Amino acid sequence: MNEVSIPAAAIKRNVRMALRVNGEEHDVLFAPYKTLLEVLREDLNLTGTKHGCELGECGACAVLIDGKPVLSCLELALECEGRRIETIEGLAHGAELHPLQTAFADLGAAQCGYCTPAILMTAKALLEEEPNPSRERIKAAISGNLCRCTGYQQIYEAIEAAAARMWEADVRRQEANL
């Protein structure tokens, strides 16, 4: 296989790009080898997204791209232009917590809180696709997110509680619209 030789300086030359994160356009200048995780944390100061391996193994860096959970440590930021990126910083509605956040905080689903942002984002994607998931579906959905603190049970319960609350709110909204 022929290797194309690129001068080292060129690899490091910053690129400029518009990234849409949590509904806001950001004009970012970054080294082209950087992952989305690195650009979020280091160039946009969105440190709510965490890292535990930077090899796609622990799930701590999950964000949503176009509504789907993606490991941001395996995604080049270069490839994210024009895509809809959602991080933990955009989950709450202003100062008001998302029902998943409320449930996680109230029901002990966050202990050290390090894997929490990624699990919340993964759970958000699950509930958008499947508003009333079974326990088995919840387990499968977060099976790529390692948590060393909780033993997962309070996480399942929090996702179920949030799903129930969101369901009720939906029903109320529909009734109000009738």
Added chain:
Amino acid sequence: MSAREHFNVIGKPRRRVDGRAKVMGQTRFADDIALPRMLHAKLLRSPHPHAAIVSIDTSRAEKHPGIHLILTGRDFPIAFGIIPVSQDEYPLARDRVRYVGEPVAAVIAKDEQTAAEAADLIDVQYRKLRTISSLEEALASSAAALEFPEVRLHKHAEQGNIHCTQAFEFGDVDEALENSDHLFEDIFFYEGNTHLPIEQHASVAAVDRDGKLTLWSSTQVPHYIHRALARALAVPAPQIRVIACPNGGGFGGKCDLHNHEVVVSRAALRLGRPVKICLTREEVFYMHRGRHPVLMKLRTGVTRDGKLTGMHLQTLLDGGAYSSYGAVSTLYTGALQTITYDLPRYKFEGCRTFTNKPPCGAKRGHGTVQPRFGQEVQLDKIATKLSIDPAELRLNMIVPPNSLTANWLKIGTIGLTECIRTVVDRSDWKNRRGKLPSGRGLGIACGAYLCGAGLPIYFNTMPHSGVQVLLDRSGQVTVFCGATEIGQGSDDVLAAIVSEVLGVEPSDVRCITGDTGITPVDLGSYSSRVTVMMGNAAIQAAERVREPIAAAAAELLRVTADRIAFAGGRVFVAENPSKSLRFREAVEFAETKFGTLGAVGSYTPPRPPGHYKGSGVGPSPAYSYTAVVVEVDIDIETGWLTVPKVWVAHDIGRAINPVLARGQVEGSIYMGLGEALMEEQAYRRLPPKLSDALVHKTPSLLEYKSLTSLDMPEVDTVLIEDPDPNCPFGAKEVGQGPLLPVMPAVANAVFNAIGVRIDEVPITADKILKALALKAQGKEPRIGPERFPAVPYRVPFLVPPPWEGGDGHSVKEPSKRADLTKELVTS
């Protein structure tokens, strides 16, 4: 402390005080810190397990653009180590490397990428030395060391590559064993495993505006780091401030002073700019400090009705390349065998060896986990042999409350009986055990743990925890404590206790913790000490600051101060709550009357009753107890083991916040199942044509297996509440104890399911298949270590147990030590 049973905060399920930040992604972990002009550090690590450093040439690296500083061992002349008697590590290796991954040089550059590139340009010449790769090699090399001094890892080692040995005998154990109806002798092996916090260690050091050094770090023990860093840098401690950031999980892995913490501190002092480092996951595996691999032998005497007569426990620890907590870990492998079941006589011999692997240290349950596995599996064998139900066997010999053990530990409350009964009832043990379908079985085991180590790691008689409470006229309550939030909820415990005493809400309390620059000393988040020690200090501080408020309120409400009560944000007359003030009004009046309001409280554990040398490891203000039943389901074709359900009951004294307490129990069950079934910090030799180096088998999260959500069983958790008078509102520990019974309960369930004994962890499918094959061939269906080597333990201290007329001292100091070479030759 108030003896009342009605609480407004304590015992109520609540959102933890730092819960909102955690779900918002706002908790600021060490790697989330970025400072102006910050530089980045990368460590060059040894590729050899054991080698002499011949030369280090940094000239090529220095020419790399973007480099600010390169440091090597020459820049760090002072050795460090967490235990004062064994300071044997250098921040960067000076003459010798002793494990793959040991830091050799550091590069500080404009960014992480540049630092990594420059690190590759450093030329280090090594001369390889013989690798000590196992317990057996460590023992054997002790003899060889007489001839070849370089096979000795450390000159301070007790003999050869034996770091240290410990030995105690509480009553004549040989006599007790001889006079027993049955004698059980078993050898077990507990493989090492690691903490695996999802947060990789990170540190930022900076010289602050006042010219002092500040270190932000992922550490569980900022006070110890503060002291150790001052020594390692030769900078006076008042010139250093250590801030423990909230940890993204600790589990004991952030309890040492780590090489990188010293390196970035030195670099920041040298450069006058902030310097940051964040380790990669592979580096965390190589830094380790986790669970020691332990080979152990238990000889236990039993009467025909199932009472223990005596026990002789020998342990042999693979300590890795440096001391770390090892001397204490070794003592802990013997300290807590006496606190669950009546044991009239007990002998313990422990030995820790040095090998060319990352150092082992403290992990959840520190040192007590491995012998607990052996003890609880052996009890299952005893129950089988005597045809006694294993739950009944244990129930018949539980240590009485308020008693002394053979090794002079003071037991206070003990809720183990209720724990066992609870898990037996809830698992329907009596009806289901032995009647499950083929391949399924139930196993039971118990455990016990400290509520804080009775002594600090450096000798002093000062308090173990201090708390300061400050109030201002707005009614704001600020509480300061050196305790460290590692996810376990220590800030929430602090806020809960202070708010309970002052009658306000936990969310009204601002917690400032883990900062040696502004908080009173607390020894740190280890040994399950925080709830009890910080909690007692917090009660004292809050009660002291309440006094002037009560006096002021009493004056306004025209009663005596002893009639004043605090609850619901009000200060009122206890028997007539309508006569009341808002908390804020009472504080305002008190500040007017007495001046600025504040108070400190502190806590020192009770003096332990034992007085022999080594008796400092084991004492605690209280002990927690746990019982666990595990159900297993084994596919006998593949050996695959699944755990459908776990029942656990934990004697917590009282739960401060039941939501968090339950989380700690279930997290312990989770981590215990990982240790029982899959987690291994194991090593292999690279092929000789590569380098023959001793490397970690699985230094990644993909290969180092841990339980995912799909592997985790349902857990039925019950908290047994029997308040302990030594504990704040009666609350004992909950973070470590529930882990201990899990591994033996799994092993016992395997025996119940398929009639084979796996006398080691992890219990993997290949071992189960091998054991089943042995069973099919009519051989002893057991997988486990076959022999225990001759170990030159020191001559034991003889300490008569309390019931044999002792006073807690050893009767004579042992003088002679076993002759090492002779022992090895004759064995």
